[in-house]
Each structure stands twice: as structure tokens, then as C-alpha cells.
Amino acid sequence: MVYQKKSQSLRTIKFDKTKCGVEVLLRVGSGEEIKHAYTNTEAYNTDYFEILIFRKAKGHVGLNQQNINLSDNSIVFISPFQKRQWKLDPDHLDFTFLIFQEDFLNDFFADKLFTYRLLYFYQLDYPLSMNVSAEYIHKACSTLTEIHTELKEANPDSEHLIRSLLYYLLLKFNRDYAQHNHLPLDKPENNYAYQFKKLLELHIKEKQRISEYTSLLGISRITLNKAVQAQFNVTATHLLKQRLLFEIKNYLIHSDLTVADIAHELNFSEPNHLMRFFKTQTGQTTSAFLLYYQNGSKSESIGS
Numbered sequence: 001m002v003y004q005k006k007s008q009s010l011r012t013i014k015f016d017k018t019k020c021g022v023e024v025l026l027r028v029g030s031g032e033e034i035k036h037a038y039t040n041t042e043a044y045n046t047d048y049f050e051i052l053i054f055r056k057a058k059g060h061v062g063l064n065q066q067n068i069n070l071s072d073n074s075i076v077f078i079s080p081f082q083k084r085q086w087k088l089d090p091d092h093l094d095f096t097f098l099i100f101q102e103d104f105l106n107d108f109f110a111d112k113l114f115t116y117r118l119l120y121f122y123q124l125d126y127p128l129s130m131n132v133s134a135e136y137i138h139k140a141c142s143t144l145t146e147i148h149t150e151l152k153e154a155n156p157d158s159e160h161l162i163r164s165l166l167y168y169l170l171l172k173f174n175r176d177y178a179q180h181n182h183l184p185l186d187k188p189e190n191n192y193a194y195q196f197k198k199l200l201e202l203h204i205k206e207k208q209r210i211s212e213y214t215s216l217l218g219i220s221r222i223t224l225n226k227a228v229q230a231q232f233n234v235t236a237t238h239l240l241k242q243r244l245l246f247e248i249k250n251y252l253i254h255s256d257l258t259v260a261d262i263a264h265e266l267n268f269s270e271p272n273h274l275m276r277f278f279k280t281q282t283g284q285t286t287s288a289f290l291l292y293y294q295n296g297s298k299s300e301s302i303g304s
Helices: 102-108 134-152 158-181 192-203 210-217 221-232 236-254 259-265 271-282 286-294
Strands: 002-005 011-014 026-030 044-046 049-056 059-063 066-070 074-078 084-088 094-100 129-131 301-303
Touching (some): 044 084, 059 074, 066 074, 074 158, 094 102, 094 134, 192 210, 192 221, 192 236, 210 221, 236 259, 236 271, 271 286
Parallel strands (some): 066 301
Antiparallel strands (some): 026 094, 049 094, 059 066, 074 129
16 A cells, blocks of 8 residues: 545555555455554545454544444444544454455446445445454454455456455445344335435535436436435435535545635535535534534544
């Protein structure tokens, strides 16, 4: 992995495919290999997906504006460019990591919406972690060990084995995450909910009306809302507002932009409109939120 400075003084760790043993955009390994990144308390982000399986952990991580308490036998799910800051006890730390870029899944799987179907990625309403049993951790790490072996000792059929093992593991996590958080896993009638989720990631800075997304999708508001409600148990408006709110908070926390600057970046017609939206959604002014965050409260702790 190599490092690159961001304009807002936030370090970005970029995926380095030369570390994989073969040229694929996926890497599996022991936490000892990259332990320094998780014992350093500096805030940073990455350009890849990350799943961390902790056999031992003591401390917490500030992730995606959540403060997640970590303990033994826990799993953390991280999407690209989510800001994180680790505060872990280096003497009580044992984990396995799985990292990959979206292009890797797009090459491996025909479904270009696959990452958006995984409930634990791009998640704003539920914890980005899951506490499980020691046996569960052992089974997950055994699967990752198989993937690691195929990466290091490539055979003609290794690509197919890696694909099947990874597909199994990601879907197993998704099923258990859904059960843990009481989320629906019914097979959708269509892909509108996932397409909407992807479009939010791509266009939230310039499009903040449901009508703009229904136009892109070529469907009615009723159809979109029905699809989102069925898959995520919330309304389309809720998803949009939560994603916009998250973007505003990111600017407030991780940049030196004024509220007027942020309003301009996010295409609010006036700063007052942004402040009114923020107050309605959070019950706080932007300045009160930032003061609360800077005083170390950040957000409500999630996890055990």
C-alpha cells in the first residue's frame, strides 16, 4: 500500500496490487503485516473495501461518523474513502484482513451492483461492525486462508476458486448482518433500490431531489419508494437525506470550508438552506455539532 496526501490534510492509503503476489485487486493476510496502520491514531481513508476480522481487539475506531467499540471476535466493514481513526491496544490485537477494489468484483462477478447489495457497505443507519462467536471467526478466517493460498500458489483454476470462496464469504456476512440488524433479505423484484444507492454515491453533491433520481432511473417516485422500502426498510427520501447529511458532516469535520463554501459545494441555493436542513435532521446547528464533535463526543458509540 502506498500513501498520498489529500488536499484536506487527510492521508489516503491507495491499493498497491504488487503486494498481492499476483496482479489482482485483492489482498488477504495477517494483521501483523499492516499492524502499523491500526496502531497509528492518525485519521486517514483508503480507496478500497476493507473487512477486518478481529480475534482480539480492545479499543475503538471512529468510522463513518460512528464511534465503534471493538472487542474480541468482532468484524468491521469499511467502504472506500470512509474516514477512520483507530485507537487500539497494540498488545491486545490479533486480526485478519481482506481488502479489494470494486474493479476486482466487477471483473469477477457479472453483477455490477454487487457491492451495493451488501448491506454492510455504504451503510448509514446501522453499525459498520458485527460481534460474533469465536467459532464464527475461526470459520471466516479459514476461508480467507484458502483464498490467501490460492493467491500465493496460483494454479490454472485458482481464479475460479477465489471467486467462489469470496462470493460465499461476502454473502455469508451479508446474511448474518441482515439477521443481526433485522433487515430484509428478500429477493428484489428489480434493481431500482440498489441502482438508487449507487446513484446517491455518484451524484449526491449535485442532486438532492428524488425527482432527479427517478428521472435518471426512468421510473416513478412511487416505484422507487416501494423498491427502497422493500430492500432497506426505509423510504427513498430517508436514504437521500441521510446521505446528504453525511456529506455535510464530512465537510464540517474534515475540511476547513465555511458553511457558505459547503453550501456551494453541495449546490444549496443559500447557506441558510443548508443550515435549516442540518438543524431539521440533527436538532443541532452546524457550529454546535462541530463543537460537540471536537470536544471528543463525536457520535454515539456503537457496539460493545
